Structure formats: C-alpha cells, structure tokens
Amino acid sequence: MELQLAWRNIWRNPRRTVIIMIAVIIGVWTMVALTSLMRGIVNDMLENGISTLTGDIKLYASGYHNDPSIEYRIDDPNSVISKIAKTLPVDSKYAARVRVNAIASNARHSIGLTLVGIDPDQEKGVSFIGNGVVDGRMISEDDNNAIVIGQALLEKFETRIGRKLILMSQNSQNEIVSKAFKIVGVFRAKLASTEKQFVFVNKHSAQKMLGIGNGISEISVVINDHGKFEQTSQGIAEILKDSDIEVHTWKDLLPMLTAYMEIFNGFIVLWYLVVFVAMAFGIVNTMLMAVFERMREFGLLKALGMKPMLILRSVLIESGIILIMGAIAGNLLAFGSVMMIAATGIDLSALSSGFEYVGMSSVIYPEIFLKDVFLANVVVLILGLAVSTYPAVKASRITPVEAMAHT
Amino acid sequence: MPIVDVKGVEKVYQQGDIEVHALKDIYLSIAPGSFAAIAGPSGSGKTTLLNIIGGLDLPDHGEVVVDSRHFRKMNQSQLAELRLNRIGFVFQAYNLIPVLSAVENVEYVMLLQGVEKADRRKRAMAILDEVGLSEKYHNRPSELSGGQQQRVAVARAIVSNPAIVLADEPTANLDSKTGEALLQIMAEMNENRNVTFIFSTHDQMVMDYAHRLVLLRDGMIDDDQVK
Numbered sequence A: 001m002e003l004q005l006a007w008r009n010i011w012r013n014p015r016r017t018v019i020i021m022i023a024v025i026i027g028v029w030t031m032v033a034l035t036s037l038m039r040g041i042v043n044d045m046l047e048n049g050i051s052t053l054t055g056d057i058k059l060y061a062s063g064y065h066n067d068p069s070i071e072y073r074i075d076d077p078n079s080v081i082s083k084i085a086k087t088l089p090v091d092s093k094y095a096a097r098v099r100v101n102a103i104a105s106n107a108r109h110s111i112g113l114t115l116v117g118i119d120p121d122q123e124k125g126v127s128f129i130g131n132g133v134v135d136g137r138m139i140s141e142d143d144n145n146a147i148v149i150g151q152a153l154l155e156k157f158e159t160r161i162g163r164k165l166i167l168m169s170q171n172s173q174n175e176i177v178s179k180a181f182k183i184v185g186v187f188r189a190k191l192a193s194t195e196k197q198f199v200f201v202n203k204h205s206a207q208k209m210l211g212i213g214n215g216i217s218e219i220s221v222v223i224n225d226h227g228k229f230e231q232t233s234q235g236i237a238e239i240l241k242d243s244d245i246e247v248h249t250w251k252d253l254l255p256m257l258t259a260y261m262e263i264f265n266g267f268i269v270l271w272y273l274v275v276f277v278a279m280a281f282g283i284v285n286t287m288l289m290a291v292f293e294r295m296r297e298f299g300l301l302k303a304l305g306m307k308p309m310l311i312l313r314s315v316l317i318e319s320g321i322i323l324i325m326g327a328i329a330g331n332l333l334a335f336g337s338v339m340m341i342a343a344t345g346i347d348l349s350a351l352s353s354g355f356e357y358v359g360m361s362s363v364i365y366p367e368i369f370l371k372d373v374f375l376a377n378v379v380v381l382i383l384g385l386a387v388s389t390y391p392a393v394k395a396s397r398i399t400p401v402e403a404m405a406h407t
Numbered sequence B: 001m002p003i004v005d006v007k008g009v010e011k012v013y014q015q016g017d018i019e020v021h022a023l024k025d026i027y028l029s030i031a032p033g034s035f036a037a038i039a040g041p042s043g044s045g046k047t048t049l050l051n052i053i054g055g056l057d058l059p060d061h062g063e064v065v066v067d068s069r070h071f072r073k074m075n076q077s078q079l080a081e082l083r084l085n086r087i088g089f090v091f092q093a094y095n096l097i098p099v100l101s102a103v104e105n106v107e108y109v110m111l112l113q114g115v116e117k118a119d120r121r122k123r124a125m126a127i128l129d130e131v132g133l134s135e136k137y138h139n140r141p142s143e144l145s146g147g148q149q150q151r152v153a154v155a156r157a158i159v160s161n162p163a164i165v166l167a168d169e170p171t172a173n174l175d176s177k178t179g180e181a182l183l184q185i186m187a188e189m190n191e192n193r194n195v196t197f198i199f200s201t202h203d204q205m206v207m208d209y210a211h212r213l214v215l216l217r218d219g220m221i222d223d224d225q226v227k
Helices: A002-010 A014-054 A077-087 A151-156 A192-197 A203-210 A226-239 A255-293 A295-303 A308-344 A349-358 A370-397 A400-405 B046-053 B076-086 B102-113 B117-130 B146-158 B176-193 B204-209
Strands: A057-061 A093-105 A110-118 A133-136 A146-150 A164-170 A176-187 A198-202 A218-222 A245-249 B004-015 B018-030 B035-039 B061-066 B087-090 B164-168 B196-201 B212-217 B220-226
Touching: A002 A308, A014 A218, A014 A255, A014 A308, A014 A370, A057 A226, A077 A093, A077 A218, A077 A226, A093 A203, A110 A151, A110 A192, A110 A203, A146 A151, A146 A164, A146 A192, A151 A176, A151 A192, A164 A198, A164 A203, A176 A203, A192 A198, A198 A203, A226 A245, A255 A295, A255 A308, A255 A370, A295 A308, A295 A370, A295 A400, A308 A370, B004 B046, B018 B046, B018 B220, B035 B046, B035 B176, B035 B204, B046 B061, B046 B164, B046 B196, B076 B087, B076 B102, B087 B146, B102 B117, B102 B146, B117 B146, B146 B164, B146 B176, B164 B176, B176 B196, B176 B204, B196 B204
Parallel strands: A110 A198, A146 A176, B035 B196, B035 B212, B087 B164, B164 B196
Antiparallel strands: A057 A218, A057 A245, A093 A110, A093 A164, A093 A218, A133 A176, A146 A198, A164 A176, B004 B018, B004 B061, B212 B220
16 A cells, blocks of 8 residues: 555656656666767777787787787797697687788888788687688688788778788898788778788798798687686686796786776766766755645644654655656666667767777767666666655654644 | 543743743543533634644643553654554544545555554445445545545544544534534444544534533633533
8 A cells, every 4th residue: 555655646746756757767868878888989999909919818928018029929839829728718719920010012102010920710700800801802821922901001002902012021030021912802990090000911921931930929819708808817827827928918908998998987987976966956856845745744644643764665665666667767768779779880980080099980889788777777776765865854854733734 | 530631731832032822731631432622712722732632742841641641751653653543633624645545545544553454444444334435435535525525534533443533623624514414423433432532623513512611712721611
C-alpha cells in the first residue's frame, strides 16, 4: 500500500512529476551518451595506438627504446618467442619486425620515414598492415624487392603501383646502404600521418639490406583481452629477466595516449558532477514544492500516529520512483541514440587534420561501457535520493499543529 | 479512573511581541465512555485544549494523563504510538488522503498499526458499513460529499479501536441535517463501543447531543455541566 500511495501521490501533479523526470532523463541521457562518445574517442585512440605497430606489449633489445637504431637488436628472435609463448594468453598474437629510420626518395621527392621489415602472415591481427592493403597486393615471403606504401605517401610522391622507390638507411656497420624497391601495394590507415610514416618490406629483405642476419628490432604482442596486458607483461618480464631484452607496454610507449585517457576519465567525472548539480537543483526545488503543498497531509499523518521516519521514507520512496523511471527512460534514450550513431559514426572529417595530431580518427564511433552506465545511474539514484532527503526531512519534522495551520 | 485527566494546564503562544495565554490553569477529568463537548467562542482555547489532550501539542505547565499515560514522561515517538493505538481524530476539514479511496483511507491507520492486509480490508469495510457508506468503498474523497467524507473520517478514527476520539468542530462544514446524522452515528458508536468522544465545538446541536458540556472562555473553564 505504501508503494501504491507513493505511486498515486506522484501523479497528483503530473506536470511537476514530468518536469523532474525530464531533468533526470536529460541527465542520464547526456551522462551515458556523452560518456559513450568519449569512450569511443579514447578507445579509437587506443586501438589506433596499439594497431599502429605498438601492440599491447613490445619487446626490444636493451637500449633500442632510447636509441632506436639497428645497433640494438634481438639477434635470436626465435629463442625469445619460444620462451615467452607459454606465458601468453590464449589467442594472443605476435609479430617480429625489423624497424629502422630511413629516407625514401624517387625522382621528384624525398622524405624521412620508418622502414619496417615484416612477416606478412604474422601481422594479421597484430597491426593495421595485416589487412591494410587496399590497392595492389601485400608483399609476400619471396618478395625481395617489393614494398607497400601508404596512400598519403603515394599521393605526396606523385607515384603509383609498379614504380620504384629508393630507400636509404644505416646498416649494422653504420654504413649508408640503399636499395630500390618496387611499389606493389598501397595501404590505408585511419590516420594519414601513419600512411606517410611507414613503408613495409619483406623482413628478410630488410635484414639483408641492413646486414643483420636473422636479427630483428622488436617483437610486438597483441592480447585478445587488452585488459590483461599488465599481468602478461609482468609474466614476460619475469621470464626474460636474465636476458638483454626490455619489455614495454603500450602505456610506456604511448605516454600521450595514457595522459589523454586520464584527462578523459577526469573529464567524465567532472561532467557527471556538472550534470548532477544542475539536475539536483531541479529535484530539490520540485520536491520541496511537492512537500510544502502537502504539509497539511503530513500533519494529519503525524496526528494519526505516523512516525517521522515513516514520513521521511514515504517522501524518499516517491522520489526514488521518479528517479528510477527517469533513469530507465534516460538509459533507453541513451542506448537508442548511441545505437543509431554507432552504425555510421559521427564524421568529423572536416576537423580530422587537427584530430590526427592526437591520434584520433575522423569518424567517432560511440561505445557504451556497462561500468559507465552503472556509474551514471548510481550517481543519479544515490545522489538524487540524497538531495531528496532535504525536503523529506522538512516533511518529517513539521508538527501536526503547525501543519494543520498550514494553508 | 478518568480516561482523560488534565491538571493545572497552561499554554502560552507568542504572537510577535505579545504573549497569548491560550489556556490558564485548566483542570478537567473525563470519565471513560463520556460524550463530552468543549464549547466556547472563537479564541477561547477549545482547539488548543483538544490538541493537548491528543498529544499533538504539549502544555507549558501542568500535567496531562490519557488512558493512564503521563504525557510528561513520554517522548514524541511514544506520543505518536499512543495516538496511533489509543486516540482517534476527526477534523473540521475532514483531512482525508485525497489519493486514497474511502476504504483505503480507513485502512491506512491499520497499515501503520501493522494489521494484516486481509484483516485490514475486512475491518475497514465493516466500519464503513456501520457509518452507512457500503456503496462508497472505492470512491475517492473528491467523489464524496462533505458529510460522506466526515463519515469516512469518523470510520478512520474508530477503526483502530481507540480509547477516545477527539473531534475538532466535526460539524462545522456540514449542513444541520448532515451534521445531525453524523452526530447520530457518533452517539451510537459511543453507546455500542463505549468509546469516549470529546468534541470541541460552538455548534449548538453538538452541545445538545453531549452528555457533558465544558464551557471555555478566555482560556479558562467558565462552566462544566453534566446532563
């Protein structure tokens, strides 16, 4: 009967109830929807970061991280891979690469970039290049002179598939070496800067050009469940503790991204706070009006023998019902709007050149995380009830004589 | 032993800088089963005295004992408990809960008492039958006339089997015919159930029905007649 009474009281003044509900709906909607947009941006940045040859975990020869030259390399990658294989979670993938700074040139242009020697099969599911070739073909195991370059570089160099590209770098003896490659494929990446930054050749071809035997620069590991990267990296570091190999996670390698993620998390909390404060004023104000309007009734209930705690509870139940209804509607609206946007994303290509500097794609795909939905709802429900306590206490404290005199 | 015993009660209200002596040294004993009226002109202290007897207000001086319970020794929670179980109220403005039907209004007191749902409904219906509202169980107050609403209020006051019912000007908003019908109902309840009724009134009809009439003037008892 308590719930029934609360339900009927709520609809005594439908307009007022709808006003509070709208405040809650807008609050929850903006909290969930905006957070999903922010999560979409952050996750996209993270995915971009991880897939742009970083991986969840990366292994380098000691010294390479500070001075990325071919001098610091892993000479026997197979033994390292066999050592760490058993500590990797199921479905993990890895790729061993040669990576060195180089100068690319053709008849008209030259540019500094990163030459990456890869095993094409290993890259599938590890980095964007695994499935990134959109024109021409991917390099193969036997392609000693083939190269795959990015669309943006292709355009900048005013070249095309089938043309030559000269790459120049330092070999293991610190001598300048150069080699002509034939462009066999063009890759696309989410960021144009990535398309200009990297060119890919066969790993053996790069090893031969640089004179490093079977040596490689890095082993990149991608874990299916990204959340396990720290635990896995600790396991790998433990296995390799006596070797001359450094183990890094994406957090070490992409400090800007880590900082952005922390800023975004802080911003989400701040956003929740701002929305909630605005909403709280609406709730308190409207609930106070509702309580003052019914002061005589509260006085009657006290006269009948209802204890103050029960009056407080009855007001909080009414408030709770409105908050729950508002939260449900707000969540539905948020899920609906996010689902609508999620299929196509929000195209910000007009601004994308600016976004690229922070590793963002031009299209944002919002992502709903249950923990964010949970947090938004908890904030609204718990703090909503907390602010409703003020009008509820007012109602519970009035004496029957005062209340009966209330007009 | 009296059901209500008021000894030397005084009540002063502050109205701005002025002290208003609403009750001055009131002594009043009312026996169980009485049908008593406290009458007097406006501002004589009738409602204040009724509120003090009902534990809704506390005296500044003096002692109030209702159903052998000394108010001075009781806190607000104990007073609420006493009101819930031993005192029924009927107000001038009916004061029903507008969103509840007649039967639900009557049930509500029993809900607070913790009576089981089935028992609540049965008792509420029985008492509404007794006050002649068997056709109006599910009507909300806005769908009832003033007299019907006041009968629901009487049913609500009586349903918890209180020792006393305090009725503050119960007929003031009713026409004389409806008022008399209501008084008739209350008189029957007083007789059949031996419940004490105390009215505050300036309605002559209520004074005529009352077995005892206490006249208040300027916060003091001016006359006390037992008929």
